Amino acid sequence: MKIARIRHEGRVLAARVDGGTVYPVVPEEPRFMADAVRDLIAQGTALDVLGAEVPGIPLAEAELLSPLAAPQKIVCVGLNYADHIRETGLETPQTPLTFVKTAHTLTGPTATVRVPRGTTEQLDWEAELAVVIGRTARNVTAEQAADHVFGYTVANDVSARDAQFSDVQWFRGKNFDAFCPLGPWIVTADEVADPHSLAISARVNGETVQDSSTKEMIFGIGETISYVSRYMTLYPGDVIATGTPNGVGMGREPQLWLKDGDVVEVEVEGIGLLRNPVSVHD
Incomplete structure (x- = not known):
């Protein structure tokens, strides 16, 4: 699985990348996630959450960011x-x-x-x-x-x-x-x-x-x-x-x-x- 951190429509989200499509995880509460990917890894839920069936968007419509924003080290x-x-x-x-x-x-x-x-x-x-x-x-x-x-x-x-x-x-x-x-x-x-x-x-x-x-x-x-x-x-x-x-x-x-x-x-x-x-x- 390829896991990215993207910016889309003003939100920074964790997403799964599959070919030319990204499948973002949209939080239930609209909020800015400072390091969505790191948080999912730390919770042990990254593979389950990002592997779920969610609507995809073209990769070209999302900005790929550094996959991690705030690692401890x-x-x-x-x-x-x-x-x-x-x-x-x-x-x-x-x-x-x-x-x-x-x-x-x-x-x-x-x-x-x-x-x-x-x-x-x-x-x-x-x-x-x-x-x-x-x-x-x-x-x-x-x-x-x-x-x-x-x-x-x-x-x-x-x-x-x-x-x-x-x-x-x-x-x-x-x-x-x-x-x-x-x-x-x-x-x-x-x-x-x-x-x-x-x-x-x-x-x-x-x-x-x-x-x-x-x-x-x-x-x-x-x-x-x-x-x-x-x-x-x-x-x-x-x-x-x-x-x-x-x-x-x-x-x-x-x-x-x-x-x-x-x-x-x-x-x-x-x-x-x-x-x-x-x-x-x-």
């Missing part, structure tokens, strides 16, 4: 692809290298990434497979981790490299507004046979810049969930972005940075596609 894993390690020349981590993005970085699968002029000269892309947690996970084993995965989505871990590496830690360089396009929907775990064998790619203005496979992950999804859950509880709707393969702008020769007017597409096989324009503004 967006945990990202750095240096988690062997080919990315090779291109950067950095040392392979002995344990997952984690950092966080906050909810204000989330933006939709077609939204413009707006960057204030003068804040960065080294704007970079990172194609990533993201995991959505479905059940509370606290100190779980790698083998148990699969039972805590709700589904998968696509992320672009947009990064301001000059800010990232001029600070002692990565928080500022990873947390500009709209630095985490997410979507276009969540594909439930039962529809992804092997998340460690998916093609993953990125294009800038139509030119392929990343072309790899999740087989290149150093720390697998189960191992990563287990590691993170030792130190912090993972809650339904939390997101883990599992790292990026080679081909980022920082690792190219010569280096390539995003600029005003560029369009970045990030795609994961069987999951979906992000297409985000870049705007540098005053």
Whole structure:
């Protein structure tokens, strides 16, 4: 099942996507649902509610938003692809290298990434497979981790490299507004046979810049969930972005940075596609 968060006729709703049709869940009480998808995941009712027979509308009439609006955590894993390690020349981590993005970085699968002029000269892309947690996970084993995965989505871990590496830690360089396009929907775990064998790619203005496979992950999804859950509880709707393969702008020769007017597409096989324009503004 593909689960989205949409805006339609002024309301933000959870919806099931099936081909070119979306089937939204309209709440009984007319109200704004801040994070309808996360709430349904947390209640354990997402599959039942979104699988119900409800009137559909053409996908073209709805705006796809980030499938999650307010997860408690967006945990990202750095240096988690062997080919990315090779291109950067950095040392392979002995344990997952984690950092966080906050909810204000989330933006939709077609939204413009707006960057204030003068804040960065080294704007970079990172194609990533993201995991959505479905059940509370606290100190779980790698083998148990699969039972805590709700589904998968696509992320672009947009990064301001000059800010990232001029600070002692990565928080500022990873947390500009709209630095985490997410979507276009969540594909439930039962529809992804092997998340460690998916093609993953990125294009800038139509030119392929990343072309790899999740087989290149150093720390697998189960191992990563287990590691993170030792130190912090993972809650339904939390997101883990599992790292990026080679081909980022920082690792190219010569280096390539995003600029005003560029369009970045990030795609994961069987999951979906992000297409985000870049705007540098005053």
